[in-house]
Amino acid sequence: MESENIVKQRAEAVEFFIKNQKDTYLNMVYKTKQRLGMALGFSLRIITLAEGIMNEVFSDIIDGTREWNMEKYKLEQVLWMNIKSEVSARVKKEKRFVPTMAASNADEDDGKCVDDLINTKPEDVEGSVDAETIESHCFDIILKDDEDAQIVLNEMLKGKTQKEIADDLGLSIRESESKIRSIRRRVSRQLPRYMLENLPKSLITKILNQS
8 A cells, every 4th residue: 555645746746747737638638539439439428438547547646556656757658658558448348348339330350359460461451540459459468567668668659769768768878779679579579570561650660660
C-alpha cells in the first residue's frame, strides 16, 4: 500500500497536469476517442468511454495501482503508456460483452487479433487499421513486463530521435541507442516481416529505423 505522502504527491501532480497542460490532456482524450472509435465504431458512447478511461488511469496512478517512478519519468510519459494499455483492455472487454455497430456489420474475418493476422496473406492485411493493433501488441505482449521499454517505444512512436529521447528521459546517447536497438530487435523478431511491410511506412520507420 502506498504511503499517504506519496499518494498526496501523485494527486497534486495529476491536478497540476490537468490544470496547466490542458492542450496535452485534451489531446490524450482525443487520441483515446480515436483509438476506441477505430476499434468499436464511432458513437456518442465513445466520448463517455474515453473520459472514463482517462479518469480510471488518473485514479490508478494516484493510488499506486499503476506504477509511476516520479523521479525517473514525467507524468505525461506514464499517462501515454497507460492510456494505450487501458484502451486495449477496454476494447477487448467491449468486444467480448457488448455488440457494437462495427461488429454487427462485420464479416466473420473482420477485427482479427494479432494471432489471426500472423496467418493472413500479406495482401489481406489492412495497414491503417493494423497499425493500431500492432502498437497495442507491442505494449501489451512483447514489452508487457518492461516499463522502461514501453516508455521509450512511446517516445519513438511520437517520432522523437535518439537524442531527443535521451534528453527527455535523462539518458546518455549511448543508453538511448541501446534501448532503442533492443526494442527494434524484440519487435522485429516477434512480428512476421510481412506484417511490418504491410503497415504504413511511417510506423515502420518509427519502430525499426530510429535515428
